Amino acid sequence: MQHGISRRTWVQMMAGVALAGTRVGAFQGARRDRVVIAGGGIIGANIAYRLARRGAAVTLLERSAPGTGTTANSFAWINAKKQPRAYHTLSQFGIEAWRVLDQETKGELPIVWGGSLEWITDATLASRIVEVNRQYASWGYPLRPLDAAQMAALEPAARFDGLRYGVHAELEASVDPQGATEVIVAHAKAAGARVVHPATVTGLDLTGGRLRGVRTTTGDIAADVLVIACGNDTPALAKLAGIDVPLTRSAGILVHTTPQPSTLSRLLLSPLGQIKQKRNGRFVTGADFGNTANDDTSIARGEQFLQRMAAVLPAMGKMPVEKLTLGLRVLPKDGFPIVGFADGHPDIYVTAMHSGMTLGPLVGRLAATEILDGVEVDLLAPYRLSRFAAGTAR
Numbered sequence: 001m002q003h004g005i006s007r008r009t010w011v012q013m014m015a016g017v018a019l020a021g022t023r024v025g026a027f028q029g030a031r032r033d034r035v036v037i038a039g040g041g042i043i044g045a046n047i048a049y050r051l052a053r054r055g056a057a058v059t060l061l062e063r064s065a066p067g068t069g070t071t072a073n074s075f076a077w078i079n080a081k082k083q084p085r086a087y088h089t090l091s092q093f094g095i096e097a098w099r100v101l102d103q104e105t106k107g108e109l110p111i112v113w114g115g116s117l118e119w120i121t122d123a124t125l126a127s128r129i130v131e132v133n134r135q136y137a138s139w140g141y142p143l144r145p146l147d148a149a150q151m152a153a154l155e156p157a158a159r160f161d162g163l164r165y166g167v168h169a170e171l172e173a174s175v176d177p178q179g180a181t182e183v184i185v186a187h188a189k190a191a192g193a194r195v196v197h198p199a200t201v202t203g204l205d206l207t208g209g210r211l212r213g214v215r216t217t218t219g220d221i222a223a224d225v226l227v228i229a230c231g232n233d234t235p236a237l238a239k240l241a242g243i244d245v246p247l248t249r250s251a252g253i254l255v256h257t258t259p260q261p262s263t264l265s266r267l268l269l270s271p272l273g274q275i276k277q278k279r280n281g282r283f284v285t286g287a288d289f290g291n292t293a294n295d296d297t298s299i300a301r302g303e304q305f306l307q308r309m310a311a312v313l314p315a316m317g318k319m320p321v322e323k324l325t326l327g328l329r330v331l332p333k334d335g336f337p338i339v340g341f342a343d344g345h346p347d348i349y350v351t352a353m354h355s356g357m358t359l360g361p362l363v364g365r366l367a368a369t370e371i372l373d374g375v376e377v378d379l380l381a382p383y384r385l386s387r388f389a390a391g392t393a394r
């Protein structure tokens with residue numbers, strides 16, 4: 001591996017995580033290898049892939065086509081700049097899980113490694129970010145401060161005028177979210193998963209208080225476990241089993257260009273907004289990490305935005321806009337992921353998270369461990385749905 005920990009260390013770490021987990025008594029002896037997954041976004045795809053590789057009988061059902069939900073509209077920056085420390089650590093494992101997946105899929109993933117370059121021109125903000133980054137670095141996350149000349153040496157096409165603080169986060173990456181999901185689904189199929197789309201899960205057979213199967217638009221399917229990975233529709237399906245999944249609305253707009261000659265080697269986090277170039281040559285850029293109130297997705301708005309971004313990447317001023325996307329983040333009410341079996345439902349596994357691009361391959365691995373091995377992985381303990389019921393949500 002070029003960056004980070006070796007594959008062997010990773011495997012050892014993950015084995016440690018699983019062993020540190022608690023055995024789930026309710027499961028012992030119960031059959032759990034017929035798993036239906038509702039939702040073929042980045043989360044459902046990764047869970048299907050891991051379960052299939054471990055020999056489970058997996059059926060992945062997707063209402064539309066794989067990767068066309070929130071996943072398609074994601075900026076898909078893979079990073080661990082997260083607080084608090086437990087969430088940061090989870091995200092660092094998330095980055096490493098992409099590396100393992102990239103090796104397993106032999107370079108087929110449309111992923112761009114090389115890290116991110118971030119720079120700040122405002123003095124007050126710069127001193128705040130320096131402090132936060134020192135903390136991340138102390139948690140083992142390499143963040144190398146660079147001056148404008150060093151930044152320009154890495155990305156000659158960009159301008160770093162007025163830079164007060166610049167930093168290279170070398171572990172980070174970006175991915176084409178829909179393309180990656182398609183690759184993962186193809187590998188899930190190759191490992192034996194049955195993938196059906198379009199197919200919508202419309203009902204649950206809970207005869208006798210336990211899951212017997214699901215009703216779908218393509219017929220009934222017997223199941224020992226249902227994984228709900230329906231993104232913003234997770235609450236609707238979970239509700240059929242009386243499970244409440246509290247999400248909040250958060251929209252984000254991105255501008256996509258037509259394919260361009262190779263210009264950038266890594267992701268840019270500029271004072272005006274973030275920019276990446278995908279492996280297929282298309283640029284993706286946006287400025288709003290929060291909830292946007294303006295849902296205008298006109299080409300004119302995109303052109304205006306590219307003119308603005310030309311101050312940091314001059315070539316952007318001449319790039320044709322292909323489309324704008326308005327994506328609805330899958331955002332649990334407290335901002336943190338929801339992963340795991342719902343309380344009182346040892347056969348219904350619920351997922352909903354923002355940062356699903358960073359966490360997808362890791363969640364696939366950990367969910368497969370929890371579903372097939374009957375353990376609760378310690379790393380996921382802060383992210384159970386029960387925190388909302390108990391009033392302990394942060």
Ligand SMILES: Cc1cc2nc3c(=O)[nH]c(=O)nc-3n(C[C@H](O)[C@H](O)[C@H](O)COP(=O)(O)OP(=O)(O)OC[C@H]3O[C@@H](n4cnc5c(N)ncnc54)[C@H](O)[C@@H]3O)c2cc1C
Pocket residue numbers: 038039040041042043044061062063064065066067068069070071072073074075076077078079199200201202229230231232233234237251252253254326327328329330351352353354355356357358359
């Ligand atoms: C603007 C924006 C920027 C983002 N940037 C980043 C980022 O930089 N880094 C990062 O890590 N994350 C980012 N995210 C978040 C990330 O994209 C999401 O967390 C992730 O895509 C969620 O994936 P998912 O599989 O849970 O949901 P989805 O991709 O929405 O997949 C759910 C799927 O379930 C299907 N479905 C729904 N109901 C049913 C049913 N009843 N039966 C069958 N199928 C069903 C849907 O058709 C859909 O395809 C961003 C999101 C947005 C919107």
